[in-house]
Amino acid sequence: MSAQHGDLEHDSVCLENTTLWGRYSAESIPTKSDVSLPASIIASATQGKKVNNILDLGCGVGRFLLDLLDHIPVQEALGVDINVEAIDLAQKSTNNKDIHFKVGDVLEMECDTKYDLVTLQLMLSVVDDRVRLLQNAKNNMIPGGVLYLSASGVSSDINPKYKDLYERDFKLTGEMHTYYSRDPTTNEILYKTHHFTEEELDSLLKEQGFVNIKIHKIKETSSRRKEEQAYFLYASANKKND
Ligand SMILES: C[S@@+](CC[C@H](N)C(=O)[O-])C[C@H]1O[C@@H](n2cnc3c(N)ncnc32)[C@H](O)[C@@H]1O
Structure with a gap:
């Protein structure tokens, strides 16, 4: 922790x-522009069954959901995010009356509708209570419904900078592979993030009662630092049929 930014960082921790x-600047919310891999993972998980509705938890400015809808036409879609500015931008990005965006805490909210497909794009890594997020995703799904998610993967073996980050922040976060993502100029903490091993993600999904879990590990670049190599995990699973 630098002396110059010590107080700021202490407050952020x-x-x-x-x-x-x-309070994150909506236009800088980390995202990925290509939805072809998520779309193909979802197509294989839904096994040709029609998807009537989608719930996107932590939708950011809505780009992921809107692009996904080009691949998966549905009757209704809802995106939820805690960031008011992001939801405002998302709402302005579409005139389709069947696509809704609303401000909400995805750890708390419960919808009136149950969804065929719930998506968590780059979400599971950045919430403090992962169990609650997955339980809430499950509560908002129909029996047999599909969960799609992507998360950061442990990347120390392909990028030593991640090894350093994991080790540096372990004493602050108390969890290996969890670190604070910081503004490169001010060193201010932006958010806390966790990188998963495949085994860890598989166990977490099993423990929350999901079945038919499939995980793909892909080498890409960091969603915030495009020059840095990193693994991402893409997963699909089903809520058990009653
Ligand atoms: C890494 S961004 C991913 C955004 C989007 N899914 C995408 O891929 O473009 C994480 C998003 O989760 C949102 N978020 C984090 N915690 C949340 C919470 N408890 N409730 C609702 N949204 C949350 C953030 O505001 C942010 O938009």
Whole structure:
């Protein structure tokens, strides 16, 4: 922790991820532009069955959901995010009356509708309570419904900078592979993020009662630092049929 930014960082370390995301600049929210891999993973998980509706938890500015809808035409879609500015931008990006965006904490909310498909793009890594997020995703799904998610993968073996980050912040976060993502100029903490091993993600999904879990590990670049190599995990699973 630098002396210059010591107070700022100390304050940020005390803040929960939900608070940090609520004040994040919407246009800088990390995202991925290509939805072809998620779309093909979802197509294989739905096994040709029609998807009537989609719930996107932590939708950011809505780009992922809107692009996904070009591949998966549905009757209704809802995106939810804690960031008011992001939801405002998302709402302005579409005139389709069957696509809705709303501000909400995905760890708390419960929808009136149950969804055929729930998506968590780059979400599971950046919430403090992963169990609650997955339980809430499951509660909002129909029995047999599909969960799609992507998350950061442990990348120390392909990029030593991640090894350093994991080791540096372990004493602050108390969890290996969890570190604070920081602004490169000010060193201010932006959010806390966790990188998963495949085994860890598989166990977490099993423990929350998901079945038919499939995980793909892909070498890409960091969603915020495009010059850095990193693994991403893409997963699909089903909620059990009653
Ligand atoms: C890494 S970004 C991914 C955004 C989007 N899924 C995408 O891929 O473009 C994580 C998003 O989760 C949102 N978020 C984090 N915690 C949240 C919470 N508790 N409730 C709702 N949204 C949350 C953030 O505001 C941010 O938009």
